[in-house]
């Protein structure tokens with residue numbers, strides 16, 4: 001394990017300036033209600049505006065509509081968007097992981113069909129991993145795809161599916177052959193499913209605050225043509241593990257409360273902050289600086305061709321816990337009874353953080369599971 | 384922007400030398416005796432103490448970044464010598480004032496000697512009063528004292544043998560002596576306006592950050608290997624998830640504080656780095672607190688013995704955490720700076736650091 005300090009080159013700094021300028025014009029402070037990190041509103045027109053500048057799917061090859069940019073370039077765009085609380089929800093999953101999965105494992109046909117549309121900011125994807133009886137023990141999924149003429153018939157249930165009610169496509173981890181000799185990892189495949197398919201039913205699971213974030217998706221003999229299988233049949237577990245690596249260690253794992261911290265300062269502008277609150281700012285800014293440096297160095301490692309899986313698990317585990325710590329410290333210090341209906345934007349945002357952040361250390365693999373992965377890595381065992 | 388990197392030979396040489404001369408027994412012995420002349424002799428042979436100091440003034444050349452890499456490894460091996468004091472603190476003050484650095488140990492007054500009366504008298508000064516927690520004063524040849532007079536900054540070069548020294552220690556048993564000056568007369572010279580008590584404090588913090596990053600990393604690695612060897616319930620305790628949590632958290636703190644130390648070192652070598660140094664010291668302080676707790680817990684009773692070397696690192700970390708600024712001092716300093724940037728300047732401060740100030 002080694003995190004090397006890294007700095008942005010002049011062209012990377014130019015990109016940062018460009019993104020900041022864009023945000024200032026598109027989403028002037030005071031004119032938009034900032035989102036909390038990756039749990040951002042879906043706004044297709046905003047996604048398409050970003051895409052016009054080449055900032056969606058930017059690390060994908062030009063040949064497929066991307067911009068051939070680096071993981072660090074993507075890091076720069078993403079951190080600025082999240083810090084600003086920009087509505088990046090529509091393209092989020094496609095940009096972070098699905099595009100890379102299709103590029104890496106898909107056929108040329110699939111690349112042609114999906115990647116340019118992803119890079120135009122048009123397509124929204126959902127992730128179909130979890131099931132009612134398969135959470136952390138993901139390899140035990142039992143939603144089945146069975147052979148049919150020219151394709152597959154799918155039956156079963158996916159759960160906690162973020163955005164299924166708004167997205168276009170669903171990347172599912174499915175069982176394409178029965179479990180053999182207890183080897184759970186064999187017989188799984190990744191299949192792209194149109195969320196408008198016949199027999200596919202989406203039912204909302206209200207989030208704890210009543211909002212509509214995730215869903216249950218049931219399949220009743222949903223037919224999917226052969227050309228929608230991503231990669232090789234039976235290789236789904238390996239592909240899925242690769243996909244999970246894309247979603248760890250990035251700025252989305254530590255920036256969720258940032259727009260709230262900024263808003264506190266914005267609203268306090270005329271009243272001097274108490275010493276204790278100032279000191280808290282000191283502590284948070286220092287930690288942010290440290291964690292960002294680690295996270296940035298993971299992106300740099302990816303660009304040098306490495307697969308920093310231990311490093312990214314460590315950053316995700318630390319980052320998501322830090323997000324919760326930030327909110328806890330604000331709550332400890334600021335004597336207010338927060339209301340989600342307050343006239344104060346800060347109060348509204350903080351209430352939302354308090355209520356939704358317990359999920360930050362659960363989604364995309366719990367921190368307990370991440371610790372097992374990281375600890376094996378530290379001991380030099382296969383992860 | 385120029386790329387600053389550490390001379391790899393320095394890392395290799397320091398690793399080789401320190402692993403030879405710093406056995407557990409040698410470190411323990413230095414604590415019992417109160418100094419370690421053989422280790423100091425081996426350390427000086429490499430020229431390490433004077434890296435980043437001008438060769439014309441008796442230094443070894445090289446950059447501040449190189450000197451801090453050596454300090455990181457001094458922390459990693461718990462080398463019982465006044466490396467920071469002789470080099471980037473005392474050696475720096477002397478050479479900035481145009482003094483030749485001596486062959487022996489140099490030390491400094493970490494708290495700037497608030498109780499000292501320093502009287503300028505022509506080409507000499509006379510110093511009266513006392514200073515506490517002076518590292519390795521008992522073994523020092525020169526005590527370098529930064530002082531201010533009439534709006535200018537000066538460095539006095541005091542012969543340690545002219546002072547009355549009472550041995551004291553920090554929690555790690557490192558010498559932190561009380562020094563009495565009874566009208567000690569010595570030479571002095573002016574230094575630039577930029578070298579004031581604030582910049583000295585930042586430099587002291589920078590030295591501790593490097594040492595602490597090394598010590599936390601060592602502790603984290605020791606804990607991984609101890610928990611792999613220690614068997615309970617028929618398997619290595621590292622297989623228990625509760626123990627894995629300690630391993631992961633300590634490894635994170637090791638990575639975080641080393642990243643902070645190295646990033647601060649780069650900015651400081653460029654010439655400023657106040658934001659980075661302050662942030663790195665606060666990060667190292669907090670990381671030290673969490674990591675010592677995790678590593679001790681994972682070691683069970685063994686970590687509470689003198690026989691097992693964990694305490695060389697944990698006790699140093701508890702001491703260094705409070706040297707050159709604890710959590711309160713640095714969080715206030717950074718907090719004031721951050722709040723002054725306003726809401727829109729907050730994130731640019733994180734990404735740009737001292738360079739946007």
Ligand SMILES: Cc1cc2nc3c(=O)[nH]c(=O)nc-3n(C[C@H](O)[C@H](O)[C@H](O)COP(=O)(O)OP(=O)(O)OC[C@H]3O[C@@H](n4cnc5c(N)ncnc54)[C@H](O)[C@@H]3O)c2cc1C
Nearest residue numbers: 127128129130135136160161162359362363364365366368
């Ligand atoms: C906001 C949010 C959005 C989500 N969106 C999606 C989505 O779009 N698509 C999707 O597929 N999934 C989604 N998920 C589901 C998420 O991936 C799962 O919640 C997660 O993998 C954990 O599974 P579980 O909830 O079934 O918990 P369980 O696996 O039942 O775990 C319960 C507790 O037991 C612990 N535990 C379980 N096994 C172990 C073990 N071996 N060692 C130690 N501890 C263990 C867990 O860490 C946890 O604390 C989302 C979740 C959230 C909160």
